[in-house]
Amino acid sequence: xxxxxxxxxxxxxxxxxxxxxxxxxxxxxxxxxxxxxxxxxxxxxxxxxxxxxxxxxxxxxxxxxxxxxxxxxxxxxxxxxxxxxxxxxxxxxxxxxxxxxxxxxxxxxxxxxxxxxxxxxxxxxxxxxxxxxxxxxxxxxxxxx
Numbered sequence: 001x002x003x004x005x006x007x008x009x010x011x012x013x014x015x016x017x018x019x020x021x022x023x024x025x026x027x028x029x030x031x032x033x034x035x036x037x038x039x040x041x042x043x044x045x046x047x048x049x050x051x052x053x054x055x056x057x058x059x060x061x062x063x064x065x066x067x068x069x070x071x072x073x074x075x076x077x078x079x080x081x082x083x084x085x086x087x088x089x090x091x092x093x094x095x096x097x098x099x100x101x102x103x104x105x106x107x108x109x110x111x112x113x114x115x116x117x118x119x120x121x122x123x124x125x126x127x128x129x130x131x132x133x134x135x136x137x138x139x140x141x142x143x144x145x
Contacts, residue, residue, distance in 0.1 A: 029108035
């Protein structure tokens with residue numbers, strides 16, 4: 001899930017540049033967030049009654065979760081739910097719902113929070129543009145083999 005192009009070296013981000021706020025958020029602009037590399041940390045399958053075959057259904061639903069971290073300090077954490085979509089005949093991973101994170105996107109000019117909804121939509125946009133499916137698929141295959 002690494003952004004290509006002119007990237008900053010996330011390992012050298014100064015603690016004075018990005019800090020964890022008292023409310024637990026790491027505040028940063030959209031452009032800075034887009035340039036920070038994220039690495040796969042953990043993925044798993046859901047095991048709850050909602051995902052079992054309901055009476056009359058013809059196929060089971062497979063869903064799970066994924067967690068990604070930054071390599072920078074302070075650590076950014078981004079997690080989301082996913083499901084396998086079988087509509088095309090080839091299983092495809094699809095993000096479900098809004099991501100969960102300790103990131104708050106701020107206005108680059110004045111530093112004001114853009115809010116939970118804008119931040120969640122921004123994070124979802126980055127996830128949807130990234131190639132996360134391969135890492136999740138491999139991790140799931142190894143974890144549940």
